[in-house]
Amino acid sequence: MSRWQTQPLLEVEHLTMRFGGLVAINDLSFTVGQGDITALIGPNGAGKTTVFNCITGFYKPTEGRIALRHGEQSIWQELPRATQASGRKWAKGGSSLWLLERMPDFEVSAHAKVARTFQNIRLFQGMTVLENLLVAQHNPLMLASGWSVLGILGFSGYKKSEKASIEKATYWLDKIGLIDRADDPAGDLPYGAQRRLEIARAMCTDPVLLCLDEPAAGLNPRESLELNTLLRSIRTDEGTSVLLIEHDMSVVMEISDHVVVLDYGTKISDGSPSEVKADPKVIAAYLGVEDDEVEEIEAEVAS
Amino acid sequence: MEVFLQQLINGITLGSIYGLIAIGYTMVFGIIGMVNFAHGDVFMVSAFIAVITFLIVTTWLGIGSIALALFICLIAAMVLTSIWNWTIERVAYRPLRGSFRLAPLISAIGMSIFLSNFVQVAQGPRNKPVTPMLTDVITLIRSDIYSVTISYKQIMIWAVTAVLLMGFWYLVQKTPLGRAQRACEQDRKMASLLGIDVDRTISLTFVMGAALAAVAGVMYMVYYGVVSFSDGFTPGVKAFTAAVLGGIGSLPGAVIGGLLIGLIEVFWSAYFTIDYKDVAAFSILVVVLIFMPQGILGKPEVEKV
Amino acid sequence: MSHDAPAAAPSIDWSRTLKDAVITGLIATAILGPFIGLVTVQDMEHRLILQTRWPLFLALLAILVVGRLLLQIFVWGRPAKPKRAPLALPPSVERIAAPFFIGLLFVFPISVLFALGPQGSIKWIDNYGIQILIYIMLGWGLNIVVGLAGLLDLGYVAFYAVGAYSYALLAKTFGLSFWVLLPLAGILASFWGIILGFPVLRLRGDYLAIVTLAFGEIIRLILINWVDFTSGYAGISGIPRPTLFGIPFNASDNGFAATFGLEFSPIHRTIFLYYLILALALLTAFVTTKLRRLPIGRAWEALREDEIACRSLGINTTTTKLTAFATGAMFAGFAGSFFAARQGFISPESFTFMESANILAIVVLGGMGSLWGVVIAAVALVGGFELMREMDFLKLIFGTDFDPTQYRTLLFGAAMVGIMLWKPRGLISTREPTAFLKERKAVSGSLVTEGHG
Known part of the structure; x- marks a missing residue:
């Protein structure tokens, strides 16, 4: 099983x-x-x-x-x-x-x-790499800032949580190799780095x-x-x-x-993967053959 | 019943005017996705052109025939307003194409403020009354208490609107220009790759919108007999409401929306209170945008994720 | 008509230039002919007649054609200069400039008073100082909605009106003091922000703009038509003036002047009002700066950048948008109650769409999201607007009939278009990050998204 x-x-x-x-x-x-x-x-x-x-x-x-x-x-x-x-x-x-x-x-x-990424990358382009990762931790931070009230008044509890969230962001930046670009706008990153950042951002929601x-x-x-x-x-x-x-x-x-x-x-x-690779229906779907040809292919694969 | 019939006649007349303005909003939104905020003021400019031309024709040239005078007014207003709108597009919107998304809208708001104040400064802040014309009426139902009538000017407004709309419909549906315009609505980049001069097509869209607004301007002058520099804003918002109600981007929708708004306004004033008639128009706009933003004939928008 | 003339060949194509001038002339004739060359006036019998103004028309025509010709030859014909980088205030400059600027604001009324005396300074403190500060505050409030959250609000003035009418009606009916009503007006305005915001949040872009415009107009029309409640067009007069914690600014025995042993002068109240609006504006700036660095502020900006991504990260976009609406509306409510208290009289005339357009123009011109931009834009637009009153010397040139204030709105509209063409992203288009790991680098405006609604 x-x-x-x-x-x-x-x-x-x-x-x-x-x-x-x-x-x-x-x-x-x-x-x-x-x-x-x-x-x-x-x-x-x-x-x-x-x-x-x-x-x-x-x-x-x-x-x-x-x-x-x-x-x-x-x-x-x-x-x-x-x-x-x-x-x-x-x-x-x-x-x-x-x-x-x-x-x-x-x-x-x-x-x-459940976290997700998008086919056409959806980063917050005008915000920095670090900010992107902080936005992902919005809900716990919101709680820590007392729905902004405690935050405006400058309570220290929020500062601690913010520090923790920056540490978490740093951990992920290390992991995706973007620590040196933390303060650059996300829109400036090369394509591959943007893909990795989007994954790291999704991971910052603790999915x-x-x-x-x-x-x-x-x-x-x-x-x-x-x-x-x-x-x-x-x-x-x-x-x-x-x-x-x-x-x-x-x-x-x-x-x-x-x-x-x-x-x-x-x-x-x-x-x-190996089962699927050998499935004639899959091969047919990818090669675009008609249904009646599937049996022929099945026979071919079997032989 | 008589009151209802009379208001129906009045509402259709007013609705024709709104419908003509609404087409300008709908076409521009369809092709460049922008609410042309200044369109109501372009309409107001056209009404002023109509008044000025009417005075030239009747007092300077001494043409006695009202029909001929109005015909000349119509042509002059259509041509001159088209030039106005072409210039406005050229100066205030074209350089901003492809720029920051809010920029054209802000520019259009600025243009709207500019136009109404330009007319105020150039022509003075007072109302401009013209001699009443085509005031004869045909009595449809005669009764001691309430007679239902239709005036010559209402008949003229219906006739001119119908004829011009048919001509316009032919232009958009059957000519290469209309085809280019519809192609640009679908996909501007592709249209340009296929050799359509997109800038020229957009300019022509503004010209067509202005020409129809000018028809509305002439009708407005004839119907109300008075124009003022501040007459652009409220009819503009109502016509925009009409465009949205009909389904923005849809030409028949704009006309249907215009008629509906005209009828609603007239019936509201007749059966409820005239004080809140503009509140009614704005409330319809809000309700339509919130609950049926695709309008009556528009296409629903599916959110792309 | 091409603006991008070949860079390599500075020689001028004369036939094309002349053709261009002729076309310009024809278009200008078509446009200006009926409006400048002719003027409709009513004669003694109130009939509309036409008069001509050909000299004025020809002069304008000549200016336009020659101007365009000169531009063609000397500006557009030349190779384009490389574009300069957008104006960015480095953080270090801001750190020095901010206290300096605030200090300047604090000493402004005192120094004007010393320089011009009580009579001469009232105009400067009231028409310039207080007026500009009101707009700075409104600009900062709207900046939260438009600049940070990216929600285009064309009906912001409605909340200003709610604040003003709340103060005026509650103060007149219940005799409550300014200091009680100020927070109450803010709460009422933000309450209205939530009520009006809730149904429209699904809308985006231009539709949101139009619906907010409609809401603004509906509120104004109700203020006009609900005569029993608001006195309609006539407005509300005799609104109680604010006091310095109970000490009124009048000539009575327990008034401010008598209490502090000064000779009574209206300038005392003006200066008091100046510091009051300064404090309110600074409060707005302080809260905005704080909020930007809090999760809610970051969520606003993220919302402006990409709403769908926000939702995928578990951000409740409805409440996030509503807080932006409510916060922005609250500051408008504060400003509104100050406005009512300062004028002593309010009427629907003060809350037209033009006001909303004015405030929006300040935010957009300043550069969306930038507090400094709003300051610069408010000083330029409102100050410029007020300066037009001072242009009496123009009467010497154009004759005594010339009234420069007539052209204020006209120029304002033209300036809005011109500024968009010149700097579509506003004066300060760079964005300052809200958190950093090693160094704070400004984000170039070309990357910052303008929002969906």
């Missing part, structure tokens, strides 16, 4: 998203294992980013359930009851389940602790699940390699599970533990 079956962190069930008449995602179910790097792949227009937008609350799915676990595995038994209840969160004995489809985008990040939308797009081979190291370290050192959309097969095959393949909004394959 693989980890995504024994220790699921996120369960997507029967997810369907329609825009007017267009069905972008059709009855999609998959799980993300705790501690896994899960890749969501598929040809252009397969609906991958839409899945991301549903998970992170930017779109409200037409149908389906997206559940995330904090704490013990046993909490999954409570899922039917959590669904029956009206709330977005179901807690029991220190563990909890979050029903992400019921939450607006900012709450998904603030409470359910349990990090969703990356094409993190390797536009990177050169060396930067791509650095990205692999960073993602592995996020998984092992930080204990954050990673869900990523990627086109670069070398990245997908090398670092992911679990691959889910989408085509036209439907799941066509799900398994370990």
Whole structure:
């Protein structure tokens, strides 16, 4: 049994998203294992980013359930009851389940602790690298500043928290190799560094699940390699599970533990990288062959 | 019933004027995504041009025929207002294309202030009344208490608006110029790659908007018989409301929105209180923008993440 | 008409230049002919007739054509100079300049008083000092909404009106003192900021601008039409003046002059009002500077840069926008109650769209987000506006009928356009970071986003 079956962190069930008449995602179910790097792949227009937008609350799915676990595995038994209840969160004995489809985008990040990056990088260009990382720690800092009141009056409690948040930012800047550029505007960074900064910024929200939308797009081979190291370290050192959309097969095959393949909004394959690589349906989808030819290819692969 | 019918006639007349101004807002927004704040004042300038031309024609040239005089007024106002708006675009908006996003809007606000004060300084702050014209009425329903009438000037406003709108519709839908304009609305960069002179097309959009605003200006002069330098702001906001209500970017939408705003204003004044009629117009603007920003005929906007 | 003449060839294409001059002349004739060459006036019987002003028209036409010709030959024909870097105040300069500037503000009324005496100085302290400080304060307040949070608000004057009317009505009806009503006016204005802000926050860009404009107009129209409550156009007069903690500024026995053994003079109140608005303005600046370095201020700026990214980081954009609206409105409320207390009379006339445009122009011209920019812009625009009153010598040139104040608004509109063309990002377009690791470096204006709404 693989980890995504024994220790699921996120369960997507029967997810369907329609825009007017267009069905972008059709009855999609998959799980993300705790501690896994899960890749969501598929040809252009397969609906991958839409899945991301549903998970992170930017779109409200037409149908389906997206559940995330904090704490013990046993909490999954409570899922039917959590669904029956009206709330977005179901807690029991220190563990909890979050029903992400019921939450607006900012709450998904603030409470359910799912962070994301964007296909077209969305940094705060006119703010410095350090400020970008501080904005990511907005919610705890807001609390420490007493919703700004204590902060204006200059209470020392806030100063301490601000110092801690700068230390955290420094830790991440070290990790992504941008410590020397901390005081430069984010918009001045080269493309690859902007990608890394966006990942670090997402990590500053202390997520349990990090969703990356094409993190390797536009990177050169060396930067791509650095990205692999960073993602592995996020998984092992930080204990954050990673869900990523990627086109670069070398990245997908090398670092992911679990691959889910989408085509036209439907799941066509799900398994370990080697299993997926050998799946004739996947090959057909990527090469763009007709359905009746799939059998021929299957026969070819088998021989 | 009689009152209703009479207000319907008045509302359609007023609505035609708003619709003509609204087209200018909608076209400019469609092509460069900017609220041309000064458009209401361009309309006011055109009404002044109409008054001045009317005086030249009737007092200096001594033309007695009102129809001929108004025709000359219409042509002069359309041509001169087009030149005004072309120059305004050239001076105040074109250099800011592709710059800081707020810059053209601020520049347009400045232009609006400039235009109304220019007219105030050049022509004086007093109202400019012209001799009432086309005042004869046709009585549609005769009754002792309330007669429903339609005046010649209302008939003229309806007729001229309808004819010019049809001509304009043909221009936009069937001519290469209209095609270039619609192409620029879709994708300016692509249009330019395909050899369309984007700057020229945008200039022509301003010219067309001004020409229609000038028609509205002449109609305004005929209908109310008085113009003032401050007449740009409120009709401008109402016409903008009409453009948004109809669905900004949509030409039929602008006309429908204009008629609706005209009707709402007239009925509000007739059945509620005239004091708050402008409050009603602004409130509609707020409600429409908040609850149906795509308007009646506009396309809904999907947030791109 | 091309502005980017070839850099290598400074020789002038005469035929093109002349053609350009002719076209300029034709366009100017079409535009100015009916408006300058002709003028509509009413005769004795109130009939509209036309009069001609050809000499004036020809003079203007000549100025335009010759001006453009000279520009063509001497400016646009030359290779363009490399652009200078935008004006940036290095932090070190700011550290020295700020106390110097504030000190200057503190000694201004005293030194004017000594230089010109009580009679001569009242105009300078009131029309220039207090007037400019009101606009600086309003500019700083609006700067929070437009400059930091990137929400374009064209109805800011509504909150100024709420502050002024709150003070006027509550002081007249309940006899409450200025010092009680000042915070109350701020709270009421920020309450209105939240009420008006809530429905419009989903809107962006120009739509937000237009809705806020509509709200501003609705409030003004209600002030005009709700006569029982506001006295309509007539306005409210006899508004109680502020006191120095209970000591009134009048000629009575317990008045300020008598208490401190001075000879009564209206200048005392003017100077008191000056320091009052100075304190309020400095409070605004202090709170803004503090807030920028707090998470809320950073969230405002992040919101201006990229709203979607903010939401992905768990920032509640609705409350963040509302706090910006409410904070900005609160300062407008303070300024409004000061305005009512200073004038003693308010009417809807003071709260027109022109005022909103004025304040917005100060923020945008100064450079969005920059406190110093607002100061420079307010001094230039408001001071310039007031200086137009002083231009009596122009009557010697243009004749006694010439009234320079007539041209104030005209020039103001033209200046707004001109400034946008000259510096679309305002005078000070660099942004100062709110936190730093090693050194504070200013962020160039070209990177700073202008906001979505």
